[in-house]
Amino acid sequence: MTRHRPLALLVTHGALGEELVRTVESILGHLTEVTTLSNSGLSADALRAAIEERILEVPAAQPLVLFTDLAAGSCGIASRRVDVAGRPVRRLTGVNLPMLLEFFHYRDTMPLDELTARLETKGKAGITVF
């Protein structure tokens, strides 16, 4: 069975997603199979529809990890409302650099659910107070 590389979709406020990807590329080099969607100018329904459209653009068997910024913001809420049409989609909120670095480091080698659990752990572990 062919193992499909998970694709990343960052759904964020403004240009945050694009800048996060640009920053990860400055650390890891050029990336493929990552895409962004901004909420700018989109109503709640339009954002949800735009996410669903992106999900359907991905080949049905290819996993997609949907990263959003604020859990309680328009992006986080829209990501909860989307119909994933039975696709292998996983959703995370609170996207940050440590989480994305882990994703791109391990997406080719780690099973999807193990990977997303690790992203949650590492994303939180990246926050420290000293």
Added chain:
Amino acid sequence: VPILLARIDDRLIHGQVAHGWGRALRPTLMAIVSDALRARPDDAALYLLAAPEGCEACVVSVGEAAAPEFLARAEAARTILLFPGTADALLLAEAGVPLPEVNVGGLHVAPGRREALPWVWLDDDDIARLRRLAALGSRVEARDLPTNPPCALEDILGRVNS
């Protein structure tokens, strides 16, 4: 295993090294070679925190790095050597440790330095040391990430002088 990478980078262990090169080379030891940092254990500890999972990290002086005990440890592992500047790298090479490939990964703006690349600025001493490293047999090139093309020493120096 011979040393995987000898990198001159004033940021030492940071994202590009831990993740960018780390992903490509899968190091098990990152050794910072710096007489100055070796004398400041509190600062050294901060850099060591940045080592990726599964990779040991240490700070050694140039003298320690040239000692057979350290070289045996480095060759038993998959090792990246990191130097904060051109001086420590040249001192190690002059102490007799061969550095076949020297990667200039980040020397940032400072008084007296001129720009070769946005992340490589050199003063006259740096240029002389890099030339000396090349004369000692090192292939010197600038490269921030393994997925980006390298810039050879003569090209680096040409950019500084243009």
